[in-house]
Amino acid sequence: MVVDVAITGELRASCVNVVGVYSDGSLSPNAELLDKELRGAIKRNLKNLEKRPPAKLFDTVQLTTEDDRYSCVVLISLGEPDKKYDRTESEKLGAAIYKATAKLDTDVVVGINAEDLHLSCDCVSAHIAFGALLKSWKFDKYKTEKDKKIILERLFVVSKNVEKSNEALGELKAIAEGVFLTRLVVSEPANVIYPKSLAEIALKELSPLGVEVEILGADEMRKLGMNSLLAVAQGSENEPQLAVLRWNGGSKSESPVAFVGKGVTFDSGGISLKPGDNMHEMRYDMAGSGTVLGLLKTVALNKLPVNVVGVMAMVENMPSGSAQRPGDIVKSMSGQTIEVLNTDAEGRMVLADALWYAQDRFNPKTIIDLATLTGAIVVALGHEFAGLFSNCDELAEQIYKSSLSTGEKVWRLPLTEHFDRGIDSEIADMQNIAKSNIRGGSITAAQFLKRFVNEKRWAHIDIAGVETSDGDLFICSKGSTGFGVRLLYDFLRENCAKQ
Numbered sequence: 001m002v003v004d005v006a007i008t009g010e011l012r013a014s015c016v017n018v019v020g021v022y023s024d025g026s027l028s029p030n031a032e033l034l035d036k037e038l039r040g041a042i043k044r045n046l047k048n049l050e051k052r053p054p055a056k057l058f059d060t061v062q063l064t065t066e067d068d069r070y071s072c073v074v075l076i077s078l079g080e081p082d083k084k085y086d087r088t089e090s091e092k093l094g095a096a097i098y099k100a101t102a103k104l105d106t107d108v109v110v111g112i113n114a115e116d117l118h119l120s121c122d123c124v125s126a127h128i129a130f131g132a133l134l135k136s137w138k139f140d141k142y143k144t145e146k147d148k149k150i151i152l153e154r155l156f157v158v159s160k161n162v163e164k165s166n167e168a169l170g171e172l173k174a175i176a177e178g179v180f181l182t183r184l185v186v187s188e189p190a191n192v193i194y195p196k197s198l199a200e201i202a203l204k205e206l207s208p209l210g211v212e213v214e215i216l217g218a219d220e221m222r223k224l225g226m227n228s229l230l231a232v233a234q235g236s237e238n239e240p241q242l243a244v245l246r247w248n249g250g251s252k253s254e255s256p257v258a259f260v261g262k263g264v265t266f267d268s269g270g271i272s273l274k275p276g277d278n279m280h281e282m283r284y285d286m287a288g289s290g291t292v293l294g295l296l297k298t299v300a301l302n303k304l305p306v307n308v309v310g311v312m313a314m315v316e317n318m319p320s321g322s323a324q325r326p327g328d329i330v331k332s333m334s335g336q337t338i339e340v341l342n343t344d345a346e347g348r349m350v351l352a353d354a355l356w357y358a359q360d361r362f363n364p365k366t367i368i369d370l371a372t373l374t375g376a377i378v379v380a381l382g383h384e385f386a387g388l389f390s391n392c393d394e395l396a397e398q399i400y401k402s403s404l405s406t407g408e409k410v411w412r413l414p415l416t417e418h419f420d421r422g423i424d425s426e427i428a429d430m431q432n433i434a435k436s437n438i439r440g441g442s443i444t445a446a447q448f449l450k451r452f453v454n455e456k457r458w459a460h461i462d463i464a465g466v467e468t469s470d471g472d473l474f475i476c477s478k479g480s481t482g483f484g485v486r487l488l489y490d491f492l493r494e495n496c497a498k499q
Contacts, residue, residue, distance in 0.1 A: 001153075002180070003098060003136040005129035005173075007165040008109065008156040013069040015107045015156075018097055020078040020116045021046075023055040028078060028116035030158070034070065041065040042073060058096035074100060074108075078116060085117040088407035090124045092474040093117075094131025094157070102136070102152045110157040125159035126168035132157075133176050134475040139187040171302055175489055178298030179482035181205060186290045186467060186480040190266035190283040195233075195241040195314035198265060198286065202243045202293055202312060209300035212246040226353040228332040232346040233315035235270055235323025242354065243289075245296045245310035249303060249497075256307035257496050258364035259296075259488065260354045262347045262371035263289030263314035270317050270343030271325055284480070285347070287467035288370040289314055291484035298489050306497040309362050313354035317346045329428050333357060334452055339428040347373045348448045349432055355452045366395060366496075367458045369449065370484050376441030378465035385411040386483065387462035389446035395459050398495045399487070405494075407475075408487040410461060413443055420447045 011017050011034060019042075020028035027035060027042065035042040045063040054061050054077035063073045076097060085093070093112070101108045110129075114122040132155050140146060159165035185193055185201060193201075203213045218239050221230055226242075233240035246256075264285040268274060274282065289312035296310045324330070328340045333353045340349070351369055358367055377387040388410040390396040396412050403410040422438030425431040430451065434444035446460050466483045469476065476482070 003132060003152055004154045005133045005169070006154070006156050007125055007129065007159050007162050007169055009162050010158060011070070011111045012107070012109045012156065015109045016072045016074060016101060016104050017070055017109045017111055018074045018076060018101065019111045021054060021075045022078055022081040024081060026081060028112065030111045030113065030116050031075070034073070034111060038065050038067050038070060041067065042075070058093065060096070060100040076100065078112070082118065085119060085124065087127050087405060090117065090127040091131030091134070091407070094128035095135035095474045097128070098132035098135045098152070098155065101155070102150050105151050107154045107156065108152060110155065113158055113160060122159050122161045123165055123168040125157045125165045126172055129155065129157045129169055130172040130176065131475060133173065134179065135477070137180050137183060138477050139183065139479055174301035175298050175486055177301055178294035178485045178489070181297050182290045182294030182482040182485050183476070183480040185293060186284055186287045188283070190316070193283070193286065194238045194265045194316055195263070196239060198263060198289065198312070198314050199241040199243045202245060205293070206245060206296055206300065209297065210247070211296055211300050212248070214244040216242040216244065224357065225331070225333045226357065227330045228338055228349040229313060229315060229353040231324045231328065231330045231340065232264075232270070232317050232349050235320040236316035236318040238265070238316045240315040242357070243312040243314065245292070245312070247296060247299050247304075247308040249299070249305045250307040254307050255365040256309045256362055257492065258309040258311065258358040258362055258367045259292045260311045260313065260351060260358050260367065260369040261289035261292035262286070262351055262369070262373065263312050264347060264350065265314060265316050267317045267344070267346065268319055270323050270346060271319050272342045272344040273319055274344060281468070284468050285372050286314065287372050287463060287480075291370050291463070291482075291488070294482060294485040295488050298485060299492065304492060304497050306492055308492065309358060309364060311354050311358045313350045315350055317343070332452070336430065336451065337428040339425040339431040341431050342433045345432045345445070347371050348445050351449055352452045355449060359454055359456050365457060367453055367456050368461065368488065370461045370463055372464040372467055373462045374442040374445050374464055377462040380413070380442060381411055381465065383465045383469065385409045386466045387442050388412045388459065389415055389443070389462070390459040391415065391450060391453070391455070392457045392459070395457050399459055399461075399491055402487050402490040402494065406486040406490050408483055410487070413446070415443065415446060415450060419443045420450070423448055
């Protein structure tokens with residue numbers, strides 16, 4: 001269950017009311033109004049605190065008053081008096097408010113709006129609510145004893161323009177629905193999410209929304225020559241699936257934007273077996289496909305006026321007597337041959353055929369793929385940024401701007417001939433890992449993918465390290481983050497949708 005968020009026009013009696021205080025102890029405009037209503041009770045309470053009012057950004061303190069109408073007030077620090085908030089900071093504020101009030105058994109009203117945050121657009125109220133909504137999701141499906149301490153059900157945010165803020169919140173709620181779907185499928189264990197079950201979820205979730213869903217099995221992919229993808233899957237008893245998702249929101253003559261997601265529902269490494277430590281986390285290796293799934297749900301819910309194709313390439317990489325071997329050579333759908341030197345470099349082989357299929361069948365104007373592709377990207381960028389690679393400066397800049405707007409951070413890395421030569425094979429067209437004297441594993445993996453996009457406007461986003469979190473983040477708790485849904489929806493909305 002997630003918190004129900006809504007917009008209201010004023011503070012409400014018999015609720016917990018949240019208002020802002022600045023780091024110097026002064027009250028925000030709405031806090032001043034409430035203090036007058038309470039005949040100075042807030043300021044008197046502040047003076048009696050052992051510690052000065054919350055000075056660190058988003059610190060909170062709970063005050064009680066003798067007024068039955070507003071008996072409980074929560075003050076939250078808005079930082080310096082002249083701090084100006086952007087969209088991302090407003091969402092973090094909402095998440096912080098939810099975290100501070102989640103254990104309360106009464107409705108919460110947030111009396112913070114554009115005036116308090118020194119902004120001119122009051123839609124900030126919608127983003128505060130959105131941040132609280134994103135933060136409230138948690139994965140406790142398999143806990144027999146639910147956390148009964150989390151009981152907050154409804155949170156309202158005050159706005160001077162309720163109608164406009166509600167309109168903005170409606171779009172944001174649809175984005176949240178996509179994020180939550182991505183978080184859910186990424187969180188599920190591999191005995192629940194495998195290629196066929198994930199394809200069935202795509203069919204169930206998206207078809208009622210007007211998304212055309214087509215599922216290809218192993219036989220159909222074999223006829224298409226998708227031997228690179230099939231080679232990864234051949235060691236598993238779970239048959240691979242390719243889910244093709246089509247949202248036709250634009251004109252019939254308009255070329256679509258294609259999103260391709262790596263969907264390795266469990267990655268043991270195959271014959272090149274991974275170490276046992278943390279192998280359980282390899283259920284997250286389908287996060288790229290999970291993001292494509294959530295993105296298409298958001299696009300459909302908001303009826304975005306653009307043509308979008310999603311390709312979810314789903315396999316399980318397992319060791320068995322039928323598994324591919326190091327040293328095997330396979331012929332991809334493109335006709336290019338691949339020498340398999342390491343069966344744990346499987347994601348690029350799955351994407352090779354999926355990328356070729358997307359560009360060959362749909363002739364998209366832009367292709368963006370998402371994948372938990374390399375551990376090397378975590379070495380380079382930690383858990384703060386996804387790696388961005390592109391053959392088009394304009395596209396890379398558009399994605400980067402959306403990363404700044406949404407807070408889903410990307411950092412561009414290079415593609416060069418040096419790294420491309422590093423994957424040349426002596427006995428095939430290419431090998432699936434670089435030569436031993438070549439470093440930059442995330443770059444060589446991107447160079448591998450670049451060989452399958454036919455000079456199309458293309459970007460690759462390596463989300464290893466950001467698709468999940470080991471700790472509590474502002475907009476999500478520990479676990480799946482849903483990274484990429486907000487980023488790519490913003491990209492589509494700002495650059496591709498005809499307004």
